[in-house]
Amino acid sequence: MPEKFQPPRGTRDFLPEEMIIRQKILNKIKSVFESFGFQPLETPAIESWEVLAAKGAGGPEILEETYNFEDKGGRRVGLKYDLTIPLSRVMASNPSLPLPFKRYQIEKVWRYGDITKNRYREFWQADIDTVGTENMLADAEIVACTIVVFTSLGFKNFIVKLNNRKILSALVKSVGVEEEKIMDVFRAIDKLGKIGVENVEKELIDRGILRNTAKKILEFIKIKGKPEVVLKKAEKFVKDIKEGKEGVEELRQLISYLRKMGVEPKFKVDLSLARGLDYYTGPVFEVLVADVVESLAGGGRYDKMIGLFLGRNIPATGISLGIERIIEVMKDRGMIKPQKSMVKVFVVNVNDRVVDDSLKIVQMLRKNGMLVDFDLKGRTLTRQLEYVDSMKIPYALIVGEKELKRKVVKLRDMERRTESEVKISELVKTLKKL
Amino acid sequence: MPEKFQPPRGTRDFLPEEMIIRQKILNKIKSVFESFGFQPLETPAIESWEVLAAKGAGGPEILEETYNFEDKGGRRVGLKYDLTIPLSRVMASNPSLPLPFKRYQIEKVWRYGDITKNRYREFWQADIDTVGTENMLADAEIVACTIVVFTSLGFKNFIVKLNNRKILSALVKSVGVEEEKIMDVFRAIDKLGKIGVENVEKELIDRGILRNTAKKILEFIKIKGKPEVVLKKAEKFVKDIKEGKEGVEELRQLISYLRKMGVEPKFKVDLSLARGLDYYTGPVFEVLVADVVESLAGGGRYDKMIGLFLGRNIPATGISLGIERIIEVMKDRGMIKPQKSMVKVFVVNVNDRVVDDSLKIVQMLRKNGMLVDFDLKGRTLTRQLEYVDSMKIPYALIVGEKELKRKVVKLRDMERRTESEVKISELVKTLKKL
Numbered sequence: 001m002p003e004k005f006q007p008p009r010g011t012r013d014f015l016p017e018e019m020i021i022r023q024k025i026l027n028k029i030k031s032v033f034e035s036f037g038f039q040p041l042e043t044p045a046i047e048s049w050e051v052l053a054a055k056g057a058g059g060p061e062i063l064e065e066t067y068n069f070e071d072k073g074g075r076r077v078g079l080k081y082d083l084t085i086p087l088s089r090v091m092a093s094n095p096s097l098p099l100p101f102k103r104y105q106i107e108k109v110w111r112y113g114d115i116t117k118n119r120y121r122e123f124w125q126a127d128i129d130t131v132g133t134e135n136m137l138a139d140a141e142i143v144a145c146t147i148v149v150f151t152s153l154g155f156k157n158f159i160v161k162l163n164n165r166k167i168l169s170a171l172v173k174s175v176g177v178e179e180e181k182i183m184d185v186f187r188a189i190d191k192l193g194k195i196g197v198e199n200v201e202k203e204l205i206d207r208g209i210l211r212n213t214a215k216k217i218l219e220f221i222k223i224k225g226k227p228e229v230v231l232k233k234a235e236k237f238v239k240d241i242k243e244g245k246e247g248v249e250e251l252r253q254l255i256s257y258l259r260k261m262g263v264e265p266k267f268k269v270d271l272s273l274a275r276g277l278d279y280y281t282g283p284v285f286e287v288l289v290a291d292v293v294e295s296l297a298g299g300g301r302y303d304k305m306i307g308l309f310l311g312r313n314i315p316a317t318g319i320s321l322g323i324e325r326i327i328e329v330m331k332d333r334g335m336i337k338p339q340k341s342m343v344k345v346f347v348v349n350v351n352d353r354v355v356d357d358s359l360k361i362v363q364m365l366r367k368n369g370m371l372v373d374f375d376l377k378g379r380t381l382t383r384q385l386e387y388v389d390s391m392k393i394p395y396a397l398i399v400g401e402k403e404l405k406r407k408v409v410k411l412r413d414m415e416r417r418t419e420s421e422v423k424i425s426e427l428v429k430t431l432k433k434l
Numbered sequence: 435m436p437e438k439f440q441p442p443r444g445t446r447d448f449l450p451e452e453m454i455i456r457q458k459i460l461n462k463i464k465s466v467f468e469s470f471g472f473q474p475l476e477t478p479a480i481e482s483w484e485v486l487a488a489k490g491a492g493g494p495e496i497l498e499e500t501y502n503f504e505d506k507g508g509r510r511v512g513l514k515y516d517l518t519i520p521l522s523r524v525m526a527s528n529p530s531l532p533l534p535f536k537r538y539q540i541e542k543v544w545r546y547g548d549i550t551k552n553r554y555r556e557f558w559q560a561d562i563d564t565v566g567t568e569n570m571l572a573d574a575e576i577v578a579c580t581i582v583v584f585t586s587l588g589f590k591n592f593i594v595k596l597n598n599r600k601i602l603s604a605l606v607k608s609v610g611v612e613e614e615k616i617m618d619v620f621r622a623i624d625k626l627g628k629i630g631v632e633n634v635e636k637e638l639i640d641r642g643i644l645r646n647t648a649k650k651i652l653e654f655i656k657i658k659g660k661p662e663v664v665l666k667k668a669e670k671f672v673k674d675i676k677e678g679k680e681g682v683e684e685l686r687q688l689i690s691y692l693r694k695m696g697v698e699p700k701f702k703v704d705l706s707l708a709r710g711l712d713y714y715t716g717p718v719f720e721v722l723v724a725d726v727v728e729s730l731a732g733g734g735r736y737d738k739m740i741g742l743f744l745g746r747n748i749p750a751t752g753i754s755l756g757i758e759r760i761i762e763v764m765k766d767r768g769m770i771k772p773q774k775s776m777v778k779v780f781v782v783n784v785n786d787r788v789v790d791d792s793l794k795i796v797q798m799l800r801k802n803g804m805l806v807d808f809d810l811k812g813r814t815l816t817r818q819l820e821y822v823d824s825m826k827i828p829y830a831l832i833v834g835e836k837e838l839k840r841k842v843v844k845l846r847d848m849e850r851r852t853e854s855e856v857k858i859s860e861l862v863k864t865l866k867k868l
Contacts, residue, residue, distance in 0.1 A: 005485065005526045005743050008511060011478035013524050016537065019474035035800045037777050037807030040453035044445035044556050045479060045513070045542065051439065069503035072546050077442060079479070090447050092439045098824065100810050103450065108479065112506050122478050133810045137789075141810070144797070260793045309439050343471050355571075359694045363578070366469045373471030376534050376567045376575070390532065 010112075010121030020339045022124075025327060026106055029126050029149050033104040036145040038128045041103040043086035045110075049076035056308050057085050059278040067110040067121065079110035083127040083320065084279075084302070091131055091316075092309035099132025099314070106323075120324060127299075129318025131306065136250055139283045139301060139317045140257030146287060146297055146319050147263045153326070154335045157290040160266055162227075163273035164251050165280045165300070167234055170244025174237065175216045181208060183278060189221050192272035194293050197222065200272075221272035227255050230269040247282070254283055279305045285319060292329055297321040341391040345431060347374040348384045350400040358399045361409065361424065368428045388414060395434065397427075444546075444555030454773045456558075459761060460540055462586050463560050467538040470579040472562045475537040477520035479544075483510035490742050491519050493712040499545040501555065513544035517561040517754065518713075518736070525565055525750075526743035533566025533748070540757075554758060561733075563752025565740065570684055573717045573735060573751045574691035580721060580731055580753050581697045587760070588769045591724040594700055596661075597707035598685050599714045599734070601668055604678025608671065609650045615642060617712060623655050626706035628727050631656065634706075655706035661689050664703040681716070688717055713739045719753060726763055731755040775825040779865060781808040782818045784834040792833045795843065795858065802862045822848060829868065831861075 007013050014022060052058070052066055058081060068078030080086055083105045091097065106126040113119060128145060130138040143160055150158050168189075172182050188203040195203075197218055204214040223233045231248050238244025251269060258267060275284045275298055282301035289296060299319030307313035330336050345365060349358050358374055365372045373393070375384050381398075388396045398410040408421045411430070422430050441447050448456060486492070486500055492515060502512030514520055517539045525531065540560040547553060562579060564572040577594055584592050599620075606619050622637040629637075631652055638648040657667045665682050672678025685703060692701060709718045709732055718734035733753030741747035764770050781796050783789055792808055799806045807827070809818050815832075822830045832844040842855045845864070856864050 005523050007478045007523075007527075008480050008482055008505075008509075009507075011480060013478070013520075013527070014474075014476040015524075015528065015531070016473035016475060019476060023474060031803070034776055034805050035803060037775075037805065039450035039775060039777075040448075040457060041450060042448040042453055044441045044447070045544075046442050046445060046556070048442055067505070069505065071442075071501070071503065073443075075442075086447075089439050089441075090449070093441075093447070094449065097449070098821065102807070110479070122480070130810065135810050135812065137793075138810045148800070257793065260790050261797050262794070341471075341473060342468055343473075356694050359571075359691065360696070363695050366582070369465075369469060371468050371471065373536070376564060376569050376572045378569060387532065 008121075010115045010119075012120065012122070016342075017338060017340050020342055021331075021336050022323075022327065025153065025330070025336070026124075026126070026323070028152050029321065030104070030106060032145060032149045032152055033126075033128055036102075036128070036141060036148075038102045038104040038145070041087070041090065041105045042107060043080065043083075043090060043105070045079050045108070046071075046077050047080050047086060047089070049078055051085060051089050051309075052078045052081065054085070054308050056279055056305060057088070058082060059276075061276070062111070065111040065113040067112040081109055081111050083107060083109065083125055084129070084305070084318065087127075087129055087131070087318075088306045088309050088316075091306045091314060092311075095310065100138065101131040102128070103131075104128045124323035126321040126323055127318060129316055131316040132314055134303065134315045136253040136283070137257055139250075139285075140254050140261060142299065142317055142319050143254070143258060143267065143285055144261045144263050146285070146321070147266050149321065150287060150296075153330065155289060158266065158296075159268060159288055161270040161273045161286045161288060162251060162254065162267055162283060163270055163285075164247035164283050165274070166243045166247030166250065166282060167238060167271065168247075168274055170238035170241035170247065171217065171220050174241055174244070175213045177209065177213065177217075185209065185217065186274035187276055189217060189272050190274035190276060192221060193270075193288075223271055227251075227267070227269045230271065234269075234271060250282055275300055283317070287321075289329060292325075294325065295322070296326050296329065339392070341373075341393055342371050343373045343391070343393045344371045344434075345373075345395045345397055346384070346388045346391075346393045347372060348381060348388070348396050348398045349375055350381055350398065352378065354399045354401060354404060357404050361397065361399065361427065365428065365431065368432070370428075370431060385412075395431070397422075442555075444549045444553075446554065446556070450776075451772060451774050454776055455765075455770050456757075456761065459587065459764070459770070460558075460560070460757070463583050463755065464538070464540060466579060466583045466586055467560075467562055470536075470562070470575060470582075472536045472538040472579070475521070475524065475539045476541060477514065477517075477524060477539070479513050479542070480505075480511050481514050481520060481523070483512055485519060485523050485743070486512045486515065488519070488742050490713055490739060491522070492516060493710075495710070496545070499547040501544040501546040515543055515545050517541060517543065517559055518563070518739070518752065521561075521563055521565070521752075522740045522743050522750075525740045525748060526745075529744065534572065535565040536562070537565075538562045558757035560755040560757055561752060563750055565750040566748055568737065568749045570687040570717070571691055573684075573719075574688050574695060576733065576751055576753050577688070577692060577701065577719055578695045578697050580719070580755070581700045583755065584721060584730075587764065589723060592700065592730075593702055593722055595704040595707045595720045595722060596685060596688065596701055596717060597704055597719075598681035598717050599708070600677045600681030600684070600716060601672060601705065602681075602708055604672035604675035604681065605651065605654055608675055608678070609647045611643065611647065611651075619643065619651065620708035621710055623651065623706050624708035624710060626655060627704075627722075657705055661685075661701070661703045664705065668703075668705055684716055709734055717751070721755075723763060726759075728759065729756070730760050730763065773826070775807075775827055776805050777807045777825070777827045778805045778868075779807075779829045779831055780818070780822045780825075780827045781806060781831045781833060782815060782822070783809055784815055784832065786812065788833045788835060788838060791838055795831065795833065795861065799862065799865065802866070804862075804865060819846075829865070 280300040284300035286295040287297040301317040303315040396412040714734040716735035720729040721731040735751040737749040830846040
C-alpha cells in the first residue's frame with residue numbers, strides 16, 4: 001500500500017473492532033462523570049495562537065509541540081493540545097455561566113511531538129473540572145469521581161497520589177531555592193518514581209541547586225507512611241511558612257472528605273508529586289496502576305489560570321484522563337474482550353426466493369431495537385454462515401422456503417452450535433430473552 | 435469580551451445546554467445506525483493533501499474550501515471536509531476488510547468557506563456507507579435506515595427524493611450535450627427545486643447549452659407523478675441508451691425493496707435530482723422536509739471512487755446526514771425540549787453541620803447510577819434551592835438535622851412544588867420510581 005494512503009504520521013484510523021472497545025470504555029467514563037453531576041461541553045479543534053500561547057497556560061514544553069499553522073486568512077492558529085485551556089477560554093467568554101460550573105469534555109487533542117511507541121499526534125482525553133469554588137469538597141469530588149471511573153473500568157490495583165503545590169512551594173522556599181528555579185525543581189522531584197533518588201539528586205544539582213539543599217529536598221519528598229503521618233512530618237518541615245500550613249490543611253480536609261465519600265483505600269499522600277505544568281496552585285493528583293511507570297490520569301487545582309483570560313481570578317480544579325494509555329493498559333491486561341461486530345442476529349437466506357420474506361423479518365427485528373444484519377451480496381447459504389462465524393455474530397436466523405410455509409425460521413446459536421425452530425410471530429419475544 | 439477569547443470565526447463552543455440536545459440527537463441516530471448493522475469507524479481530523487485532492491474525490495468546489503495548511507514537517511495537509519474520502523482511503527489501506535463493509539461515522543468536518551448564517555467552518559456529519567456490493571439491496575437499506583432515523587427524531591413531513599445518475603447521463607447524451615459540460619448541466623438542473631424552471635433554463639443557456647436542448651432537458655426533469663409513472667415516462671426518453679435503461683431498472687429494483695421494507699410513503703422519484711458532487715455513478719438520494727429549501731441529508735452510489743485510491747474498483751453507496759441543519763430545523767419547530775442540566779436530584783444541605791451526612795447520601799445515590807449533584811460552595815438553603823430551580827433540576831433532597839435524627843430526608847418535587855418525607859433506607863427505591 002502506498003504510504004500516502006495511510007493516515008498521516010502519528011494519527012490512526014479506528015476500525016470497527018477498535019471502535020467498539022473505545023465506545024464501551026468512553027460510555028462507561030461518561031456515565032460516571034454524569035452521575036457525579038458533570039455536564040457535557042465541547043470546544044472547537046482550532047484555537048487562536050493567543051489563547052494557546054497565553055502566559056501561564058500550558059507552558060513552553062507543550063507549546064513547542066503545538067500543532068500550529070497559519071490559516072487561510074493569515075491568522076496563526078493551532079489544534080488544541082489539551083481541554084483545560086479551552087475551558088478557561090470558555091469561562092472568560094461566558095462570564096454569566098452559573099457557578100460552580102461542573103463540566104466534562106471527552107475529545108480529541110493534538111500534539112506535534114516525536115512519534116515513539118504509544119505517543120500519538122492525535123489522541124483522546126477525558127476531563128472533568130469544577131470551576132468557581134475554593135472548597136476542598138470540589139477537589140474531593142474530582143478525586144472520588146476518578147476513583148469510581150477506574151473501578152468501573154475494572155481496575156483493581158490502582159492508587160491516587162495526592163500532594164499540594166503549596167507544600168512544595170513552602171519546602172523550596174524554606175531551603176532557599178530561588179524563585180526562578182522553582183519550576184525546575186518541581187519537574188525534577190516529580191520524576192522520583194520513575195528515575196529514583198540518585199538521579200533526582202543529580203538532576204537537581206545539574207539545574208544549579210546546592211548539594212546540601214538537594215539533600216534536604218530529597219529527605220522531605222521521600223517521607224512515607226499513612227496520609228496522616230506523612231502530613232504531620234511535612235507540617236514540621238514547613239511550619240514557619242503560611243503557604244505550607246495551608247497546603248497541609250487543604251490536604252487534611254480533602255482526605256477527610258474522601259473518607260466520607262467512602263473511597264478510602266485508594267489514595268496516598270506522595271510529597272514527590274509535583275506535576276509538570278506551571279499552572280497548579282493547590283492540591284495535585286495522579287492515578288497510577290501497578291507495574292506502569294507513567295500515570296493514567298493527572299490534575300489538580302489551578303486558581304489563577306482562568307484569570308489570565310478573564311482578568312479576574314476564578315478558582316478551578318480538575319483532572320484529565322489519558323484515554324490512550326488507559327486503553328493500552330486494559331488491552332495488555334486482557335481487561336477488554338475484543339468484538340468484531342455489534343450485530344446480534346444475522347438473517348441468512350437459503351436462496352434468492354426468500355429475500356423478500358427475509359427483508360420483512362429483518363425490518364421487524366430492527367424496529368424492535370435489535371442489532372440485525374443480513375446478506376447484501378447474494379452469497380450462498382454456506383458463505384453467509386461462514387461470514388457470521390468469522391464476525392463472531394452470536395445468532396443466525398435461517399430463512400428457508402419450507403419453513404416459511406409453516407411460518408417458522410431456524411435459530412442457530414453460533415457458539416453452542418445448537419439449532420431450534422421459532423415461530424415468526426414469536427421471534428421478537430424469543431430473541432429478546434437471549 | 436475581547437474577540438480573541440471567542441472561539442475562532444466559524445467555530446462554536448457547545449455549552450452544556452446545547453450539548454445535552456446534541457447528545458440526545460446523536461445517540462438516537464447512532465442507535466438506528468447500529469440496529470441496521472452499521473459498525474463504528476473513526477478517522478483522523480488531518481488527511482494528506484494527496485488524499486483530499488485526489489482526482490474524482492470531492493471536486494474543485496469543495497477543495498477550494500478545504501482547511502489546508504503546511505504542517506511543521508513541511509507536508510501539505512488539510513482537515514477532512516467530509517467522511518466519504520476518508521472512508522475510501524481506509525478501504526484502500528485495509529484491503530483485507532471483509533466485504534460488504536458497513537460502517538457509520540459521526541464526526542466533525544471542516545470547511546474554510548464564507549461564514550454566513552448557518553454555515554460553519556467546523557461542523558458535524560453523520561454518515562452510513564456500504565462498501566463492496568452492487569446490489570440495490572444495499573442502496574435500499576441506506577435509504578430505509580435514513581427514513582427510520584428521521585422518523586425516530588420526530589420528523590413527520592419529510593420525503594426522500596430518488597434519482598439515478600445513469601438516467602441523467604443517458605438524458606444529456608441523448609440530447610447531445612458534450613462530455614465536458616455534463617457536470618455543469620447536472621449542477622444546474624439540481625437547482626430546480628430552489629430556483630425554479632426559468633432560472634434553470636437561463637443557467638443552462640449561460641453554460642453554453644442550446645436553447646432547444648435546454649428545453650428538452652427541462653421537459654424531462656419536470657416529469658411528475660407516482661414512482662412507476664415517472665420511471666415509465668423516463669424510460670421512453672432514454673430507451674435507446676443502455677445506461678439509461680440500467681438506471682431505470684436500478685430505481686425500480688430499489689423501490690421494490692423499499693416497499694418490502696415497509697417505508698413506502700416517504701419516497702418519490704425526482705428526475706431533477708443530480709447532487710453536486712462528481713463521484714456519483716448510480717442512484718442518488720436526498721432528504722427534504724416541508725418548507726425548508728436545502729436538503730437535510732444526501733448521498734448516492736459511487737462505484738468508482740475507492741478505485742482512485744485502491745487501484746481496483748469496489749462498489750459503494752452511502753448517505754451523509756447534515757447534523758447542523760437537522761438540529762436547526764428541530765429547534766425552529768420546537769421538536770427538542772431545552773434542558774439546562776442532566777442532573778436529576780440535587781442534595782441540599784440545611785447547614786454546614788449536615789455536610790458529612792449529605793455526602794454519604796450523594797455517594798449512595800451515585801453508586802446506584804443516579805445523576806446527582808450537591809452544594810460545593812457552602813451556600814444557604816435558599817440559595818441552593820434557587821440554584822436547583824434555575825437549572826430546572828427536577829428534584830431536591832433536603833437534608834436537615836432534625837430529619838437526620840429520624841433517618842429521613844425531605845424530597846421536593848421542584849415543578850409541582852410538593853414535598854414529602856422519605857426514609858433514607860428507601861431513597862434509592864423511591865427515586866428510581868420517579
